[in-house]
Amino acid sequence: xxxxxxxxxxxxxxxxxxxxxxxxxxxxxxxxxxxxxxxxxxxxxxxxxxxxxxxxxxxxxxxxxxxxxxxxxxxxxxxxxxxxxxxxxxxxxxxxxxxxxxxxxxxxxxxxxxxxxxxxxxxxxxxxxxxxxxxxxxxxxxxxxxx
Amino acid sequence: xxxxxxxxxxxxxxxxxxxxxxxxxxxxxxxxxxxxxxxxxxxxxxxxxxxxxxxxxxxxxxxxxxxxxxxxxxxxxxxxxxxxxxxxxxxxxxxxxxxxxxxxxxxxxxxxxxxxxxxxxxxxxxxxxxxxxxxxxxxxxxxxxxxxxxxxxxxxxxxxxxxxxxxxxxxxxxxxxxxxxxxxxxxxxxxxxxxxxxxxxxxxxxxxxxxxxxxxxxxxxxxxxxxxxxxxxxxxxxxxxxxxxxxxxxxxxxxxxxxxxxxxxxxxxxxxxxxxxxxxxxxxxxxxxxxxxxxxxxxxxxxxxxxxxxxxxxxxxxxxxxxxxxxxxxxxxxxxxxxxxxxxxxxxxxxxxxxxxxxxxxxxxxxxxxxxxxxxxxxxxxxxxxxxxxxxxxxxxxxxxxxxxxxxxxxxxxxxxxxxxxxxxxxxxxxxxxxxxxxxxxxxxxxxxxxxxxxxxxxxxxxxxxxxxxxxxxxxxxxxxxxxxxxxxxxxxxxxxxxxxxxxxxxxxxxxxxxxxxxxxxxxxxxxxxxxxxxxxxxxxxxxxxxxxxxxxxxxxxxxxxxxxxxxxxxxxxxxxxxxxxxxxxxxxxxxxxxxxxxxxxxxxxxxxxxxxxxxxxxxxxxxxxxxxxxxxxxxxxxxxxxxxxxxxxxxxxxxxxxxxxx
Numbered sequence: 001x002x003x004x005x006x007x008x009x010x011x012x013x014x015x016x017x018x019x020x021x022x023x024x025x026x027x028x029x030x031x032x033x034x035x036x037x038x039x040x041x042x043x044x045x046x047x048x049x050x051x052x053x054x055x056x057x058x059x060x061x062x063x064x065x066x067x068x069x070x071x072x073x074x075x076x077x078x079x080x081x082x083x084x085x086x087x088x089x090x091x092x093x094x095x096x097x098x099x100x101x102x103x104x105x106x107x108x109x110x111x112x113x114x115x116x117x118x119x120x121x122x123x124x125x126x127x128x129x130x131x132x133x134x135x136x137x138x139x140x141x142x143x144x145x146x147x
Numbered sequence: 148x149x150x151x152x153x154x155x156x157x158x159x160x161x162x163x164x165x166x167x168x169x170x171x172x173x174x175x176x177x178x179x180x181x182x183x184x185x186x187x188x189x190x191x192x193x194x195x196x197x198x199x200x201x202x203x204x205x206x207x208x209x210x211x212x213x214x215x216x217x218x219x220x221x222x223x224x225x226x227x228x229x230x231x232x233x234x235x236x237x238x239x240x241x242x243x244x245x246x247x248x249x250x251x252x253x254x255x256x257x258x259x260x261x262x263x264x265x266x267x268x269x270x271x272x273x274x275x276x277x278x279x280x281x282x283x284x285x286x287x288x289x290x291x292x293x294x295x296x297x298x299x300x301x302x303x304x305x306x307x308x309x310x311x312x313x314x315x316x317x318x319x320x321x322x323x324x325x326x327x328x329x330x331x332x333x334x335x336x337x338x339x340x341x342x343x344x345x346x347x348x349x350x351x352x353x354x355x356x357x358x359x360x361x362x363x364x365x366x367x368x369x370x371x372x373x374x375x376x377x378x379x380x381x382x383x384x385x386x387x388x389x390x391x392x393x394x395x396x397x398x399x400x401x402x403x404x405x406x407x408x409x410x411x412x413x414x415x416x417x418x419x420x421x422x423x424x425x426x427x428x429x430x431x432x433x434x435x436x437x438x439x440x441x442x443x444x445x446x447x448x449x450x451x452x453x454x455x456x457x458x459x460x461x462x463x464x465x466x467x468x469x470x471x472x473x474x475x476x477x478x479x480x481x482x483x484x485x486x487x488x489x490x491x492x493x494x495x496x497x498x499x500x501x502x503x504x505x506x507x508x509x510x511x512x513x514x515x516x517x518x519x520x521x522x523x524x525x526x527x528x529x530x531x532x533x534x535x536x537x538x539x540x541x542x543x544x545x546x547x548x549x550x551x552x553x554x555x556x557x558x559x560x561x562x563x564x565x566x567x568x569x570x571x572x573x574x575x576x577x578x579x580x581x582x583x584x585x586x587x588x589x590x591x592x593x594x595x596x597x598x599x600x601x602x603x604x605x606x607x608x609x610x611x612x613x614x615x616x617x618x619x620x621x622x623x624x625x626x627x628x629x630x631x632x633x634x635x636x637x638x639x640x641x642x643x644x645x646x647x648x649x650x651x652x653x654x655x656x657x658x659x660x661x662x663x664x665x666x667x668x669x670x671x672x673x674x675x676x677x678x679x680x681x682x683x684x685x686x687x688x689x690x691x692x693x694x695x696x697x698x699x700x701x702x703x704x705x706x707x708x709x710x711x712x713x714x715x716x717x718x719x720x721x722x723x724x725x726x727x728x729x730x731x732x733x734x735x736x737x738x739x740x741x742x743x744x745x746x747x748x749x750x751x752x753x754x755x756x757x758x759x760x761x762x763x764x765x766x767x768x769x770x771x772x773x774x775x776x777x778x779x780x781x782x783x784x785x786x787x788x789x790x791x792x793x794x795x796x797x798x799x800x801x802x803x804x805x806x807x808x809x810x
Contacts (some may be wrong), residue, residue: 010490014502021506025513025539032535033518036528054530070667070748070757089667090380090748090759093720093729104530133528 034104038134039081049107055083055115056102056134064097076103076113078134087115094120100132149214152202153293156243159195159250160283162188166253166276170269174341182265185272186257192279193247193254200247203292204234213299216240216292222305222725224695232315233306238440238456239292241319245436246282248320248327253279256331263348270338271331278330281463289456305695305725314374318367322394325364326432329401331356333429336422337471340478345418353425354408355784361401362780368394369773380731380746382761384659384769387536392515393435396508400428403504406497414494414559416487419479420501426475430468431508437464438515492562496554503547510539548602548653552609555642556616574612578605592661599657606650610643641783645776652772655740658765665762669755675706679762681743682706683716688756696723698732701747701756705736718747718758740765 036054037045047053060082063075070089075082085103095101095118103115166188173181203216208230212218220237221230229236235244253275260268286292332353339345371394376384385391404424410417441457488494514531521527552574556567582601585592615621617639618632664679672687686702700719707713718734734745741764748757 006490017502018506021510021539021543024542025510028535028538029513029517029531032538033529033531036530054528066749066751070669070759090731090746090757093380093731 036102036134038078039076039083040078042083043081047107049109052104052106054102054104055085055113056100057082059095059097059099059101061097076101083113084111085113085115087118089116089118091118092120096120148202149206149211149293149295152199152206153291155195155199155202156283156293157287159192159199159246160280160287162192162195163250163276163279163283166192167273167280170276171273171341174266174269174273177266179265182269185269185276189250189253189257189272189276192276193250196243196247196250200234200243203240203243204231207231207234207240210303211299212301212303213295213297214292215294215296218296218300218303220306221303222695223302225306225311226694228313228316229306229311233310235319236306236310236315239286239290241323242282242286242290242440243292244319245323245327246279246286248323249275249279249282249330252328252331256334260352263352264346266342267335267338267346267348270341271334274334274337274341275330278334278467281466285456285459285463289459302725305723308696308721308723308726308728308730309378312374312378314370314378318370318374320367321363321370322367325360325362325367325401326394326397326435328356328360328363329397329425329429329432332360332404332425333471336425337474339422339482340471340474343478343481345422345482350408350411350415350418353421354405354412357401357405357408357425358780358784361398361405362777362784364394364398364401365773365776365780368398369770369777372773373770377733377735378730380733382665382733382744382746382759382763384656384766387514387531387533389515389518390439392511393438396511396515397428397431397435399504399508399511400424400431403501403508404428406500406504410494410497414488416494417498419482422482423475423479424501424505426468426471430464430471431512433464433467437461489561491557491564493554493557493559495562496550496557499550500547500554503543507540507543507547510543511536514539545602548606548649551606551646551649552612555613555639555646570616571609571612574605574608577608578602589662596657596661599661600654603650603654603657606653607647610647610650613646614639614643637786638783641779641781641786644779644782646779648772648775648777648779650772651768651775652770655765655768655770655772659763659769662764663762663766666760668758668760669751670758671755676758676760678743678760679764681738681762683743683745683760684712685756685758688750691719693721695725696721698722699747699750701734701745701758703734703745705743716743716745718745720747720749737767740767740771742766 034052034054035045036056037047038057039055055076057076057078060075060077063073063082063084065073067073071086072088072091073084073086075084077083085105087103087105092101099120102119103113104117104119105113105115108114166185169188170182170185173179173184203214206214206217207221208227210217210221210223210230212221216237216239220240221233225233233240235241253272256263256268256271256275260271263271335349335353335356339349368391371391372384375386376382404421407417407421407424411421437457437460441460514535518529518531521529552571553564553567556570557564578601581604582597585600586594586597589596614632614635617635618628620628623631666676666678668676670676670685672685675682675684677683682705684704684706686704689700689702691698691700698719698721700717703716703718704712705714705716714736716734716736719732721730721732722728723730731746734747736743741762744761744763746759746761748759750756
């Protein structure tokens with residue numbers, strides 16, 4: 001190979017590498033990112049059973065049921081609609097009734113949302129941002145709730 | 148004292164403006180007296196910032212609740228250590244720590260940079276001053292920690308309980324030393340661009356600064372990871388949380404910089420690339436500061452959301468990143484490019500390293516910023532987590548890690564892959580054996596686990612092979628070998644240790660992810676549970692009272708083979724009345740390199756308690772590897788050619804040859 005050919009092959013190799021990385025990144029963004037929904041959004045959005053999403057809202061009052069062992073069932077609401085959620089594991093320390101939560105998981109065939117992670121606020125002063133924005137958009141946000 | 152601190156902060160801001168303008172003009176006019184202003188002003192600015200910081204820390208230590216920031220983030224009943232660390236456990240104080248470290252590094256250049264060319268030194272201090280000025284203004288205008296309350300409240304609102312931990316004393320200072328340490332590399336690069344030439348002394352200075360910053364950033368990230376692991380009670384060590392990515396991106400770019408700086412120093416090639424990397428690394432540090440401090444992300448690090456702060460930091464970000472890149476675009480063509488080299492060589496290997504590391508940085512950047520951009524553009528809220536990074540970051544890391552042992556064994560200029568492979572045969576055999584043993588003899592080992600363990604062993608043994616080859620194992624007499632080993636440059640040990648640490652971290656990650664076990668169950672006092680061969684008995688729940696919390700402590704006994712208890716683990720639910728907050732204190736027992744991890748859940752009405760248990764084999768290696776990497780960086784710093792004040796022939800020649808330019 002001449003010097004020119006060598007240089008060309010290095011450049012082509014580098015570009016192919018970057019191209020592959022870019023392609024993979026966008027493929028992964030399409031496949032692996034999970035969308036955030038509030039319960040009322042689910043009537044318009046088509047979420048397939050098994051599709052991974054994040055569901056956020058407030059823990060509806062009086063719906064927390066502790067079942068067998070470490071399984072917990074509760075409803076997540078945005079005051080318009082509510083969705084039943086089950087979760088096996090230890091709930092976060094700041095998980096309470098009428099507090100904002102984000103759950104991540106998939107819908108089972110029976111329409112119950114099976115969460116594999118439940119996030120509450122890190123600090124008692126703040127609501128998860130997605131939930132706060134969602135509630136604001138639906139007109140049910142009260143500033144007093146943030147305290 | 149508080150007003151003194153406030154006044155000192157304002158003075159420090161004014162001085163940072165002087166530090167920016169006067170030396171810059173001095174360098175332009177080549178006026179020695181104007182340039183000489185830079186040094187003393189920088190050191191005074193640091194002293195004033197330190198005074199300001201001490202004033203705030205003493206307000207925290209004395210629980211002076213007339214200061215708004217103390218009132219919001221402290222309590223008189225807190226233990227003294229958390230009162231003091233609480234100084235930076237909030238937005239205002241942490242920004243003050245940020246500029247304190249920034250001015251500290253500036254002062255180091257001013258104090259030890261007397262052997263730098265005068266104009267370069269003046270420009271470096273000016274750029275450092277400009278960064279300082281922007282952040283001083285940010286603090287004074289939007290996040291002033293010295294604002295008073297009148298009337299003064301009697302009691303404070305307590306520090307966020309999650310932060311009431313020794314981790315707060317270690318993680319933020321280390322992380323900031325890393326983040327901000329890269330500001331020196333940035334200032335040197337921008338100064339070189341202002342001057343329009345890359346000095347030999349530029350190359351000599353950038354590498355040790357990169358090493359220092361990289362060492363602290365490694366420690367900061369490792370410590371942050373361990374802190375999250377034991378404090379949050381989730382048992383995970385890395386969550387691909389945007390805030391974690393914010394610190395990981397400068398680390399990846401900094402690692403690339405560390406390697407390209409070697410090429411620049413040894414072969415004076417890749418100069419322009421190294422300069423660009425230095426700018427990008429600090430830009431990513433600034434981006435990290437923006438992501439964490441502006442409130443665009445919800446996390447334990449976002450102390451408060453105030454839109455003006457976000458906009459302000461975004462302006463700083465645009466000014467410095469945009470400004471430095473524009474300057475780069477204008478001046479880069481003027482700089483002399485370095486020499487060419489053969490693709491198969493040490494330089495070639497380091498370029499390959501840079502290609503992988505910068506691409507990996509880019510994927511992390513996309514994964515971190517894409518959700519923010521998408522939300523701003525379409526309103527869709529998405530989250531990008533581990534599945535995304537497993538698919539993008541993972542495939543980039545695997546070939547890079549597999550290639551690591553080859554790099555140090557290739558010669559400069561023209562390497563021989565075949566010879567390097569021959570030397571690595573033993574390491575390859577050991578790695579293959581480890582892979583086969585894992586795959587065939589450990590129950591439930593997946594292909595991924597076997598490959599991962601093999602790769603980790605390959606890295607560890609490969610790093611040792613490098614030392615063995617360089618001290619001549621197998622080819623010379625043992626006495627000669629030991630003499631050679633002792634005489635190896637410290638930087639060779641540094642490289643080997645850093646690569647070894649990388650292997651250990653990987654070993655810990657793969658072992659924990661592949662062979663860790665987990666159980667969630669509800670337990671009553673007296674019941675036992677078995678997990679991966681360890682028997683644990685739940686003794687019961689015991690209430691206790693702390694200085695500013697009450698807790699229910701669940702005690703567990705580790706039962707030995709004989710049936711009698713051999714150790715105790717306890718995990719607690721703590722309630723902090725001031726903030727009405729509950730936290731979980733995880734119970735951890737270290738057995739060898741592995742850990743048993745217990746997290747206590749809620750108590751049910753019938754008196755049973757939900758308990759989550761993990762067996763985490765070799766988990767301590769994840770952070771232990773980080774410590775070894777830090778040791779590697781420290782070792783490299785002690786190398787003869789980098790040691791501060793070590794007599795070097797080159798400098799003597801330079802000063803003898805050009806006495807006329809010295810003042």
